[in-house]
Amino acid sequence: MFFSCKGNLKEVQKINAINKNPIGIAENYVLKYTDSTKLVAVVSGPLYKDFSNQQFPYREFPDGFHVDFYDQDNQKSSIEADYGIIYLDTELIDMQGNVILQTHDGRELHSDQLYWDQQNSWVFTEGNYSFISEDLNIKGVGIDFNRDFSVVNSHGNTGDALFEETKEE
Secondary structure, three states, rough: OOOOOOOOOOHHHHHHHHOOOEEEEEEEEEEEHHHEEEEEEEEEEEEEEOOOOOOOOOOEHHHHHEEEEEEOOEEEEEEEEEEEEEEEEOOEEEEEEEEEEEOOOOEEEEEEEEEEEEOEEEEEEEEEEEOOOOOOEEEEEEEEEEOOOOOOEEEEEEEOOOOOOOOOO
């Protein structure tokens, strides 16, 4: 008597995709990302779900996350949110609920939702935000900026700013 097994991996993948089952789940995770042996980010949180098996693949952080990321000088900035999702094809990260971005030099941005376009190193929201730094304390609706805050476009806003007065000769 002969028995054989038929490889049905494609069928199993289709079932998972239809049912929207993740291919991986991690609890109380810590993920470290390196570039040429240099630590660039540490992502941690209570729950991580990998849906990279879907037609539009994504990774979900349904119970929130915290990220410490490091610049070329090894200076740490961080971001945290109550929920996050990374869309793998577009490299867009959607962070929602109590989003707090803190830079290594003390600047802080609070928002209900924040997007990070990884391809273009651009961060933005169309929602409410507050931004606090040594010389600024502003609130508004809608802001976008590059990763190091050297280019900032603030849409409707109110607040206080300190400017140094210069004398013209």
